[in-house]
Amino acid sequence: MSAAGPRRRDSAATKQALLEAARRRFAADGYAATYIRDIAQDAGVNVALIARYFGSKEGLFRDCLASSADDLERSVADNLTVDDLPELMTSHLTGLKKGEYPTRILMLLRSSGDERAEEIRLGTLRSFAERIAAMTGSSGDAAVLDAQFVLAATLGLTILRSSGMQPLAAAGEAEITPRLRRLITAMLG
Amino acid sequence: MSAAGPRRRDSAATKQALLEAARRRFAADGYAATYIRDIAQDAGVNVALIARYFGSKEGLFRDCLASSADDLERSVADNLTVDDLPELMTSHLTGLKKGEYPTRILMLLRSSGDERAEEIRLGTLRSFAERIAAMTGSSGDAAVLDAQFVLAATLGLTILRSSGMQPLAAAGEAEITPRLRRLITAMLG
């Protein structure tokens, strides 16, 4: 991490750095308000590399979304029950570090207008709702609807927290998990 | 409203038309992805009038946000109880007409980066949370936190519906109100 000299050339690492910088920007500011020059600067590389590695700003956004969706899907083990949901959602919500945005979830709320990106986004949200519904043992539209209420609450909490609404933004797991448990029990119990 | 001939000159009506067109666009696409030329065209008016009446795109956005916030605040009567919340929120959520976005609520989720606009936005959200908390009779951070969970759910539901997530997007009051009642009772009951 020494600042002296140019960084060793490594396309995979550069691509990753761009992806992470982009995810932060897109998650925080949305697609249209994010400028690829800023992303490149965050990643410490030249703007033109975005075109080279991702084809276009759209392409970069799609890759961000896909990788975020993938991370999220992978974080949900197959044998989870309704009882595990509060902890799982709290952990995504509060994130690993203080002050860091829950970029993965926020990405699911950002739209670029691109059709393929929208497919990934809605597909992921839909898959989540269905997996939650499946945990209850029930099926059908009514069960998915219940699950969507839980999902909606999580998304809304993410937004409110990321815009700094107090006291929610400062709340820790101790405050959030039991409330999520109450909410989830009411909707899926 | 006849299409024949130039519209009668009426600055107040023009301003209102611009405001409504802008609210739709901003709510649907966000600030950065909305172009004032589109707004003007929707309103059937020349672009330059936006500068004349609102100073700038920022100014127009602020007025949209302020009027949306005002509409929402006014819709909450002072003597409401927790029991009235499900119906109130459902009505905002489903809106008056089918297919029409709940622009007022969505505006509260749109950010322009402008400081003054952000104050209105966060102030309105905060005021809502506090009014909901007050309905429970309790006070303090814990009560506001509970209220924010209800608010978050409403915002999340608005987003999911407006992005066409089925079956939620097609659900009517009969499906939504009872579920909101369950959720609200669990959080505030």
Added chain:
DNA sequence: AACTGATGTAATCACTGGTTGACTTTCTCC
């Protein structure tokens, strides 16, 4: 009818941001 201020229009400007192609530097392999 002429004047005046309000309302609306069209052309233009200055600038931003995504994209492109040529160029330079670093790495890899023989």
Added chain:
DNA sequence: GGAGAAAGTCAACCAGTGATTACATCAGTT
């Protein structure tokens, strides 16, 4: 170590966007 490929940089281009300006038209007044 040198050739060729890969990685990265640079400068220019171009479409689009918000803002501005000068001009036209209408309604009410005297």
